[in-house]
Amino acid sequence: MTLPQWALFSRLRERPLPGSPLPLTALPQGATARVVRITGGYELLVYGFGIYPGVEVQLRQKYPSYVLKCEETEIALEADLAKQIWVEPMG
Amino acid sequence: MAIPSSGVKKVVLVGQSNVGKSAVFAQLTSRYVTVSNYPGTTVDIFRGRTTVSGQAYEILDTPGINGLVAHSEDERTTLEILRTGKPDLVIQVADGKNLRRTLLLTAQLAQLQLPLVLDLNMRDECEQKGIRVNRRALSERLGVPVVETVATTGEGFQEVRQHLSSGARCCPNGAPAVEWVEGILREVGHRDAAVTSWLTLRTTLFTTAVLIGALLHLENYFGAYLGWPTLYGVLKRLLASMGGEAGPAGLWAPAGALVGAFLVPVLLPFLWAVRADPVFNERFGIWARKSLAGSLILVVALSLIYQLVGHLGAQVFVAALEETLFGKYLIPALRNSIPAGFTYDLLVGQYGLISVGITYGIAIVLPVVSTFFVAFSFLEDSGYLPRLSILSDRLFRAMGLNGKALLPMVLGLGCVTMATMTTRILNSRKERLIATLLLALGVPCSAQLGVMMGIVAGISPQAAALVFGTVFFQLILVGFVMSRLFPGRRSDFILEIPPIRCPLWSNILKKTYCRVKWFLKEALPLFVLGTLVLFALDTLNLLDTLVAALQPVVTGLLELPRQTATVFLLGFLRRDYGAAGLFDMARHGALDATQIVVSLTVMALFVPCVANFFVMVKEQRLRNALAMFGFITCYSISVGALLNLVLRALGVRL
Numbered sequence A: 001m002t003l004p005q006w007a008l009f010s011r012l013r014e015r016p017l018p019g020s021p022l023p024l025t026a027l028p029q030g031a032t033a034r035v036v037r038i039t040g041g042y043e044l045l046v047y048g049f050g051i052y053p054g055v056e057v058q059l060r061q062k063y064p065s066y067v068l069k070c071e072e073t074e075i076a077l078e079a080d081l082a083k084q085i086w087v088e089p090m091g
Numbered sequence B: 001m002a003i004p005s006s007g008v009k010k011v012v013l014v015g016q017s018n019v020g021k022s023a024v025f026a027q028l029t030s031r032y033v034t035v036s037n038y039p040g041t042t043v044d045i046f047r048g049r050t051t052v053s054g055q056a057y058e059i060l061d062t063p064g065i066n067g068l069v070a071h072s073e074d075e076r077t078t079l080e081i082l083r084t085g086k087p088d089l090v091i092q093v094a095d096g097k098n099l100r101r102t103l104l105l106t107a108q109l110a111q112l113q114l115p116l117v118l119d120l121n122m123r124d125e126c127e128q129k130g131i132r133v134n135r136r137a138l139s140e141r142l143g144v145p146v147v148e149t150v151a152t153t154g155e156g157f158q159e160v161r162q163h164l165s166s167g168a169r170c171c172p173n174g175a176p177a178v179e180w181v182e183g184i185l186r187e188v189g190h191r192d193a194a195v196t197s198w199l200t201l202r203t204t205l206f207t208t209a210v211l212i213g214a215l216l217h218l219e220n221y222f223g224a225y226l227g228w229p230t231l232y233g234v235l236k237r238l239l240a241s242m243g244g245e246a247g248p249a250g251l252w253a254p255a256g257a258l259v260g261a262f263l264v265p266v267l268l269p270f271l272w273a274v275r276a277d278p279v280f281n282e283r284f285g286i287w288a289r290k291s292l293a294g295s296l297i298l299v300v301a302l303s304l305i306y307q308l309v310g311h312l313g314a315q316v317f318v319a320a321l322e323e324t325l326f327g328k329y330l331i332p333a334l335r336n337s338i339p340a341g342f343t344y345d346l347l348v349g350q351y352g353l354i355s356v357g358i359t360y361g362i363a364i365v366l367p368v369v370s371t372f373f374v375a376f377s378f379l380e381d382s383g384y385l386p387r388l389s390i391l392s393d394r395l396f397r398a399m400g401l402n403g404k405a406l407l408p409m410v411l412g413l414g415c416v417t418m419a420t421m422t423t424r425i426l427n428s429r430k431e432r433l434i435a436t437l438l439l440a441l442g443v444p445c446s447a448q449l450g451v452m453m454g455i456v457a458g459i460s461p462q463a464a465a466l467v468f469g470t471v472f473f474q475l476i477l478v479g480f481v482m483s484r485l486f487p488g489r490r491s492d493f494i495l496e497i498p499p500i501r502c503p504l505w506s507n508i509l510k511k512t513y514c515r516v517k518w519f520l521k522e523a524l525p526l527f528v529l530g531t532l533v534l535f536a537l538d539t540l541n542l543l544d545t546l547v548a549a550l551q552p553v554v555t556g557l558l559e560l561p562r563q564t565a566t567v568f569l570l571g572f573l574r575r576d577y578g579a580a581g582l583f584d585m586a587r588h589g590a591l592d593a594t595q596i597v598v599s600l601t602v603m604a605l606f607v608p609c610v611a612n613f614f615v616m617v618k619e620q621r622l623r624n625a626l627a628m629f630g631f632i633t634c635y636s637i638s639v640g641a642l643l644n645l646v647l648r649a650l651g652v653r654l
């Protein structure tokens, strides 16, 4: 009766190769990634939420808004903002 | 409040949103402040006092900040206090679960070179998640005292009090904040293996129970249409056959059926699950922010509130108070004991202070407001509202706002005046302007909403859908047009989503009590004043002139009975007072279904109350406030007229 967590979050979609920066929007739901850089003048805004280069985030939802998990906080953000956050997928 | 004398030390609580600053404030002082589970509860400074071993302290509760750069008005207030308020001590309240984010702010606060104490709050949740921090190492590394607390239970506050006088300056040793933070995290951050969050058997059972409850609940609507025996109907008949009709005005059967059909099957399993099973909590938090599951949850939640406030509050409780207590005993007794004449007219006449002002306030509005506030505080404390922000973000974007604007909008359902101040959490001027206008135009406040629910619950679900649908559509329409008329752009949606927490009954009751008390203090005098004005106008024979002047609009345009004009006059003073007047008329059969729908819609779109107007002036300057007032008055009447025209032309039966 018990299902592992990943089975609920993602349906085994193809994961991007580790090592190449992607906008957050290109990440599959459920994936974990490390933030590489932030563009579009949003550095300060997302910095306040604890998101900066080097931090590990998990993408938990893509619709109706993007939801990131960073430490123990869940942060909702819209696509325009999410695509300015560049990440490197992790294993 | 008084400027602290030299003997009183000033202690400022700062920290990110929703980390428990206000809960800490409540632990340290005896003053009441609102504690709710969403970011942006506190939008202004609150001051309280406490004394520790003979030394008096002034404690300041502040709006949450994310750093030393303000993105919105409420953050600016806090930064202002930090920069110019000369605090003797800063207590950084933090969510112990998010050490990185916490230290990021600590690094910035350190730049201000103020004495600091770090309070890692929410220790209970850290333990549950298996997060442990080496407090001694952290304290040594930072050079400031570090305490751990649970603000909801008071754990750890002995130590906080001791540290009120011992804060030290914190120095981030010159390194850039990020490196400093990462360095400390490597040394002191420690996290056990994550507690498994698999869907266990227990969670499955809870989920099933809640799902069955929700289905039973929806069956009450669909069953009624399809002619099935609904749970509510069956229970009501059962209770009635057991002699329930014999109770005062036959109230106990419907009341009991409501509790049996709605509260027991839906709310109880839910409450139990949220309380007993952290995994269910987390699951629910995820479902509530998904499109499909979230919409279903929203429908069930709305309908539960409608049942609670519209039926239990506005029909059962109001019937008990208005019809029975006031209608059968109090008013007749007074009428019999006061001799006819001026005093009689003033107190219990057609526009009597007691027979109208007090009756509307205490017997109609008060029970409605109380039940509404219980439901509303529950919503606030559960952490559900920010999830609605996610669901509604796209809708708000069409109105030149973003999902964050949902918070002031929903708070407006509690009190539009307060919510107008909460627009400070929005990031741009344009957003604040639009949100203020929409709040004043189409967000009915608790008292009015409850009375409206009570009236339409007495007609039909279609009538309810029509009234609320029209108002909702106006909001979107006006928002859409305004967002294109006003210059400027909306800001980007970014919001932290708190965990779903089991609301504490003590907090819900305390909040309800404070809000009801505040309602009585705020609204009741206006109710009495309004009645007094009506009475004076009536005695001076001016009322008829005024009503005649309003005639073309009321009877001509809106096709309502003449006496509705007086109700609208009351509505100018306070919308809920006007709504209570309509409620009274509707109950006595003075309005047909179409007239009820039209008059309710107009009343819903009016400017809420005098207090709200003053807050609009304060937040948006007089010119804007007056423009909004004029626009809203004309617009509400036009919409009512149009609605009436359409309904009559189509011959809609409600």
Ligand SMILES: Nc1nc2c(ncn2[C@@H]2O[C@H](COP(=O)(O)OP(=O)(O)OP(=O)(O)O)[C@@H](O)[C@H]2O)c(=O)[nH]1
Pocket (backbone or CB within 6 Å): B016, B017, B018, B019, B020, B021, B022, B023, B024, B034, B035, B036, B037, B038, B039, B040, B041, B042, B043, B062, B063, B064, B121, B122, B123, B124, B125, B149, B150, B151, B152, B153, B381, B501
């Ligand atoms: N479990 C737990 N919950 C807590 C604790 N402290 C506060 N809370 C809850 O966290 C939520 C936020 O508390 P508030 O005191 O309103 O937070 P705040 O920092 O004043 O928030 P804003 O005014 O929005 O910035 C409420 O639902 C509290 O009940 C704690 O120590 N443990």
Ligand SMILES: [Mg+2]
Pocket (backbone or CB within 6 Å): B021, B022, B023, B034, B035, B041, B042, B062
């Ligand atoms: Mg607060």
